Amino acid sequence: MIPAERTPATDADLTHAPPHSISAVLKIRDYRTMWIGLGLASLGEWVGLLAITALANKSAEDLGAVLGHGTDDYKLQNFAIAGVLFLRVVPALILGPLAGWIAERFDRKAVLVAGDYARAALYASMPLVDNLYWIFAATLLIECVSVIWGPAKDATIPQLVPPHRLQAANQVNLATTYGSALPGALIFTALTYLASATNLVFDGQPLNPLYLALFLTAAGYAVSGAFLGTLTTIPRGPSEYAKRAGVWGTVVGGWAYIATNPLARGLVMGILGAFAAGGVVIGLARVFVSDIGGGDTGYGLLFTAVTLGLGVGMWGGPRLLRGLSRRRLFGLALVADGVLMLPLALLQKLEFVSLFAMLLGFCAGVCWITGNTLLGLEIPEDMRSRTFAFVGSMSRLVMSTVLALAPLVAGLIGRHEYELSDDTSVVYGGAAATFLLAGVLMTIVGVTSYRHMDDRKGIPLSQDLRNVFKGGGVYSATGVFVCFEGGEGAGKSTQARMLREWLEAEGYSVLLTFEPGDTEVGKEVRRIVLSPETGDLSDRTEALLYAADKAEHIDTVVAPALNRGEVVISDRYVDSLLAYQGAGRALPDNELERMARWATRDLRPHLTVVLDLPPADGMSRFEGRDRIEQESADFHGRVREAFLRMASSAPEHYLVIDGRRPVAEIAEEVRRRLAPLLDQAKQAEVKA
Structure with missing residues (x-):
């Protein structure tokens, strides 16, 4: 407080x-x-x-x-x-x-x-x-x-x-x-x-x-x-941080963790690569502009283009491709950084060069901000500050080193004139040649990083991009929609009930609901999909039944409550469909996503709380098992990974909590995260 x-x-x-x-x-x-x-x-x-x-x-x-x-x-x-x-x-x-x-x-x-x-x-x-x-x-x-x-x-x-x-x-x-x-x-x-x-x-x-x-x-x-x-x-x-860890401990700790963690290595390589690409452009811009007939004004224009793209990329890039896996977004932007340097090296018109420089800066900005977000999400809390300190110092060092080395390489290459005919010749300087070399190297680094970090192997990138540009979800302008997700035995029902009790004590009007089964249609669906007596079902049939339950649930329960300005708490929602039927049953993600959007009218929760728990721990919390709980450990492992992947792709709408923590601690953390949304909901309700 x-x-x-x-x-x-x-x-x-x-x-x-x-x-x-x-x-x-x-x-x-x-x-x-x-x-x-x-x-x-x-x-x-x-x-x-x-x-x-x-x-x-x-x-x-x-x-x-x-x-x-x-x-x-x-x-x-x-x-x-x-x-x-x-x-x-x-x-x-x-x-x-x-x-x-x-x-x-x-x-x-x-x-x-x-x-x-x-x-x-x-x-x-x-x-x-x-x-x-x-x-x-x-x-x-x-x-x-x-x-x-x-x-x-x-x-x-x-x-x-x-x-x-x-x-x-x-x-x-x-x-x-x-x-x-x-x-x-x-x-x-x-x-x-x-x-x-x-x-x-x-x-x-x-x-x-x-x-x-x-x-x-x-x-x-x-x-x-x-x-x-x-x-x-x-x-x-001395600052508190200096008391806890000196410079030597910070540097050594960062190096050690990055050296032993594949994800951290890929992220750091990409972040530093993005800075290196920007450094090559900045370091050679003055000479390159002179080579193509510009002066100080052209130099300023090119620098403006790069930095404008960098700023827009940092603030708007992730929003433009919201919904694309952050790991894929990072790798894709890094590859684009390298590819864009190729036309930058080959073109000799300041207007075109400035355009490609702006795009290059945009991709570098996306790499930088997305990479740092992933570091914050993926790096353990006890290593986070040291890793960020290492990345910050190395970014500055790499940028400065590239700024110094790029002109040296360009100077050693020199300026060369090539005669195309008796009256036509082309002058190609060392700055452009260095751009070309850097572009090839950056493309290789980008492809390597993308393959290393890709968290959706087997799903074409083009398919993900098509889904992204279909638009984001719809968030209710009235009320607050909160969902609890996670594997079996994670404690979702307990936390949903505790949150309702706290909100009601604070004076909010609350609706506690669940899926599947909180409608008359849903009860029948729940009996079919969860009863062991049902036996085997077609995976597609199972997915369609869950989607039917969601459509009825949204139209008759959730949407009316949100329109009344209530706080709606749901035990499971769309993420369960994507995790269990998508990752668990290996159904195509794009088909399930499209079906879920249609069934729920694209309504998204303001906050999704994922209670993360190893499947073995969850299964030990109860004895009798329904049809889904009887699935293999591999099945439940894939489901768990899917929940975490979805949470990492949109952290502004997710809260991931270790389900092994004490129940009271989990409840308190959920309340802290939800509090700002409740204030915003009150303001929206007053305006309405």
Whole structure:
């Protein structure tokens, strides 16, 4: 229960807001301040990345002229960009293991504020010095500060929000960190136009738009530092996580688990692969755009396309393909990432390149968010934080490494001109060739990951995609529909009854029902399908009987109660049909899904509670067995796996609980998960 007194981290006005509410998190003053600082810092980092790489390219041209190589030294330009990006990797390699230790040995507020001011000064110094070697040095120093600033920020955020809102806070952080790439790219592009259109001067010379971008970046960090300086509840000393596990324990634990768990290996490989694909595009974008006749504006346009696709993919990709197995969605997006790099490498028109870059970013965003969701669902709780910490640090390292290596490879390949005829020739640069090579490698990685993680082997992907695009389910606008699912003896009836008693005590109007058999038609169906005297039934006949029971049940019991605004609790529903007749009887999933949609008018539960229990444990809870309970252990094992698979595909509508836990603990967890839905149902009822 939330304490009655107000504290900066727990606002009593937010008691009834759902745990996933973004607006509720942003109403917490100190977290909102931290979010503004993080947003400004992230925006500055993206604008600064574009400006520094472009400035390194310009400085290489100037250096080439001084050395007598001319201003079009292709290798020198690539090596200059690679040098800047490589220096972004070095601090993570050297300071990474010590960064958390360093950050925790000082006051966190001082670390955050001083870190922002230091980066502001370093960015502002680059236009003033305007020297390639100082660009290298300043980049190294900036990254050293960032490596220490990051752990201080990560250790602070859990202290600013209540534990039940930490997930929503992390989602906001993710959106802010990577979502700021798009406005950063737009700002960079706009500045190139502004400087050219207004003929601004600096030190008696026309103002270089890259200087303007760096000064703006410095201003962003300075303002961020000022905001963070107003924090009032920022904790001092080591964080709770640092007390429980140091950096070394986190890294070793993450490595060990990933090395021994096939699913974790496949997920991490895919997540890092998605980041690598994005890194290749970002690292080579400037040179590639030059090869096809673009300039700084084209560079900004291409970067904008990638980051726009990345943001849309993170937020909208999983919704677009809702209903597709998350494992399949992850593998499919990863394969698409690799395939899309092939036309990106072969086309030489900026318009087409930008389109494919946007699609590539979209698929990378889907991979990233889906992969992290799977990690959260599939990784055991005691390993989750360490595995996420490992993935986070490795993602940054992989991105930075690819950003540094891709230009090096492109520079070694060089620019080549091919004569197609006496008056026609084609110039093909090392950047495009590197895209092509990366696309082939990424496609191989994607196919391998898809095969490794596919949880619906034997069912064509095309069949799943057709089902997905037929649309999602219907959720009642009035009342709340809750279903309990699980294998035999899991405790569904007990929990359904306890939930009804609790809801009635809270003043709700509740209908407790079950399938099959809670109608006159259903009683006869139940007698046929469950009585051992029935003997063998055709699998299709059995499925049709269950579907008939559901159709009658929805039309005469469930739908009328929901229309009255009641809370409907059902012991079994559609998932039982898909698990028992689909996985258990091995009937085609698509046929059963279509039949179930039609029989139930596509009505879906707001929440499905899956009580997970090994079949042997469930069977030991009773003696007499009906016709379904008499099936083999393999049958019930397939049923259990089907329930868990369906739950993992739509976690926003499912709650999976270990059925071996004490009955009271299970009931309490169900109540916590259901509470936000009850509040939403009240609001919907008032509006109606």
